[in-house]
Amino acid sequence: MGRSRPRKDPWPRYRPGVLARWRDHLRILRETFHFVSERLGTSLLVWLLVGIALALPAGLFLLQVNLSAMTAAWEGRPGLSVYFELQAPDQAIADLAAAMDEQPSVARVRVISQAEALAEFQRYVGLEDALALLEENPLPASLRATLAPGAGPDDLEALARLAQDAAAVAEVVVEKTWLERVTDVTRVVTRLGLMLAALFGLGAVLITATSVRLAIEARLEELRVLKLVGATDAQIRRPFLYFGAVYGIGGGVVAAMLISLGLVVIERPLSEFLGSYGADLALTGFDLAFVGGLFAAAGMLGVAGALSAARQRLSDLEFL
Amino acid sequence: MGQVEFLHVTRRFDNGQEALKELTASFEPGSMTFLTGHSGAGKSTFLKLLLCLDRPTRGQILVNGVNVAQLPPKRLAYYRQHLGAVFQDHHLLSQRSVFDNVALPLRVAGHRERDVARRVRAALSRVGLLSKESLFPRYLSTGEQQRVGIARAVVNRPKILLADEPTGNLDPELSRDIMQLFRQFHQVGTTVIVASHDRDLIESMGMRIIELAHGSIVSDRGPSERAEGAAVAEADGELHGP
Numbered sequence: 001m002g003r004s005r006p007r008k009d010p011w012p013r014y015r016p017g018v019l020a021r022w023r024d025h026l027r028i029l030r031e032t033f034h035f036v037s038e039r040l041g042t043s044l045l046v047w048l049l050v051g052i053a054l055a056l057p058a059g060l061f062l063l064q065v066n067l068s069a070m071t072a073a074w075e076g077r078p079g080l081s082v083y084f085e086l087q088a089p090d091q092a093i094a095d096l097a098a099a100m101d102e103q104p105s106v107a108r109v110r111v112i113s114q115a116e117a118l119a120e121f122q123r124y125v126g127l128e129d130a131l132a133l134l135e136e137n138p139l140p141a142s143l144r145a146t147l148a149p150g151a152g153p154d155d156l157e158a159l160a161r162l163a164q165d166a167a168a169v170a171e172v173v174v175e176k177t178w179l180e181r182v183t184d185v186t187r188v189v190t191r192l193g194l195m196l197a198a199l200f201g202l203g204a205v206l207i208t209a210t211s212v213r214l215a216i217e218a219r220l221e222e223l224r225v226l227k228l229v230g231a232t233d234a235q236i237r238r239p240f241l242y243f244g245a246v247y248g249i250g251g252g253v254v255a256a257m258l259i260s261l262g263l264v265v266i267e268r269p270l271s272e273f274l275g276s277y278g279a280d281l282a283l284t285g286f287d288l289a290f291v292g293g294l295f296a297a298a299g300m301l302g303v304a305g306a307l308s309a310a311r312q313r314l315s316d317l318e319f320l
Numbered sequence: 321m322g323q324v325e326f327l328h329v330t331r332r333f334d335n336g337q338e339a340l341k342e343l344t345a346s347f348e349p350g351s352m353t354f355l356t357g358h359s360g361a362g363k364s365t366f367l368k369l370l371l372c373l374d375r376p377t378r379g380q381i382l383v384n385g386v387n388v389a390q391l392p393p394k395r396l397a398y399y400r401q402h403l404g405a406v407f408q409d410h411h412l413l414s415q416r417s418v419f420d421n422v423a424l425p426l427r428v429a430g431h432r433e434r435d436v437a438r439r440v441r442a443a444l445s446r447v448g449l450l451s452k453e454s455l456f457p458r459y460l461s462t463g464e465q466q467r468v469g470i471a472r473a474v475v476n477r478p479k480i481l482l483a484d485e486p487t488g489n490l491d492p493e494l495s496r497d498i499m500q501l502f503r504q505f506h507q508v509g510t511t512v513i514v515a516s517h518d519r520d521l522i523e524s525m526g527m528r529i530i531e532l533a534h535g536s537i538v539s540d541r542g543p544s545e546r547a548e549g550a551a552v553a554e555a556d557g558e559l560h561g562p
Contacts, residue, residue: 010383010385011398011399012398016430016431016432017432020430020431020432024427024430221411221413222413225413226424227397227400228371228411229400229401229424229476230398230399230400230401230403230428230476231397232393232397233393233394233397235397235428
């Protein structure tokens with residue numbers, strides 16, 4: 001009896017071509033859709049659960065994007081208003097405006113003369129007759145400096161000091177409180193979004209893992225036979241990874257629909273709310289990149305869930 | 321290539337029971353052998369070990385010189401692609417047609433659909449079921465289901481064909497048909513090992529018979545030895561008479 005080791009592999013692997021592999025993937029995809037459609041009720045439930053789990057963190061992400069965009073684009077971006085004395089000479093106003101304009105932290109300087117201030121006041125209040133009775137203009141000239149993007153609270157403080165030291169300045173108002181609140185809210189929303197993304201993402205993984213586990217149980221006999229006829233672990237796992245991806249992406253579609261529905265629902269009241277602050281509603285972020293990212297993330301979570309279920313259940317799979 | 325060697329193989333279960341004890345046996349390429357013995361003798365354990373569905377506690381199982389008991393998972397899969405296995409209860413997939421059941425090993429191995437169709441039909445033709453390729457297993461008789469199982473086992477042209485009680489559920493006539501099929505595969509060079517407790521049937525096949533009892537070989541007789549044994553038994557019968 002010869003017991004020497006053979007020179008060549010006694011069980012060579014048959015290596016299919018690229019086309020054959022592609023066809024194999026297509027076949028598995030067809031089988032996956034067949035399996036999913038056969039259990040449409042369960043599949044819809046899984047999609048809905050995954051969709052709800054993803055909609056909240058994705059919605060919060062969208063909210064965070066919009067808050068950031070809103071604070072960046074806001075007319076009243078961080079800045080300060082300088083009110084001059086009533087008799088302030090034009091030169092003093094022009095000097096401070098020029099000094100402010102030279103600062104790199106300043107994006108824009110706008111000077112509002114006494115006459116412009118009165119005209120604006122009249123426009124808003126509508127008391128032309130009463131105001132006409134005044135002998136002299138009671139409103140001071142003012143100057144508004146807006147911070148350049150990237151400038152911080154320290155720059156604002158420095159500008160305030162510059163204004164206070166200037167001649168004929170009655171009052172300096174640093175307008176940052178409202179914006180700080182918005183920024184704080186944005187920060188809270190971001191952190192909440194990250195936390196919820198982690199929690200609900202885990203939820204999506206668990207939902208998919210459970211569903212894939214059920215799919216594995218339903219096909220256990222087939223898997224045992226596949227293992228017996230020489231299927232590799234990767235081949236046995238593959239259909240379930242497809243299940244996971246389909247469940248995940250399906251959940252992503254539901255999440256996108258829920259977010260879209262949410263936007264429709266809040267659009268009007270939000271528009272009215274922002275209108276009261278003189279701003280137009282311009283929701284951003286719900287675009288192709290967002291939806292594509294949502295689908296990709298959902299698909300990856302689904303595959304992660306499927307992988308976890310397949311590893312757990314298929315590792316001890318034996319035929320008899 | 322289909323040489324199989326068991327070298328001092330022992331399989332002890334967790335409860336201390338030994339299904340095989342220091343078993344040593346060799347099977348030449350292209351040979352046909354029957355394993356027999358009472359229930360619990362170790363026949364099924366022997367085949368499971370050869371299929372790597374179980375691992376020996378001690379000893380080596382060499383197939384073409386490689387100890388298959390220590391194959392890593394990926395190579396184990398490729399090894400199984402070169403084996404054929406038939407079981408008493410067929411293990412056919414009820415949701416798939418006869419064609420798809422038989423095609424399974426070829427698709428797993430990654431063959432082209434054109435080759436799959438050609439080879440599946442050849443295998444079905446060999447077991448006489450070509451006309452039933454589109455049926456589902458539940459519409460077939462037990463004997464037909466077993467033949468589908470055999471077609472699935474041989475469609476990949478394995479070098480080694482293993483069968484565990486393949487005629488257990490069949491009547492004597494069908495059992496003989498099934499055994500003749502195994503003999504045909506043996507005649508084309510496949511190493512065939514069949515576990516069966518049907519003594520009359522396997523005696524009638526005129527092949528090597530290994531008898532197991534309590535995990536050990538109690539007799540190992542080739543065709544010629546069996547003829548001598550039969551003659552001795554006959555003479556013994558004549559001598560001792562009723």
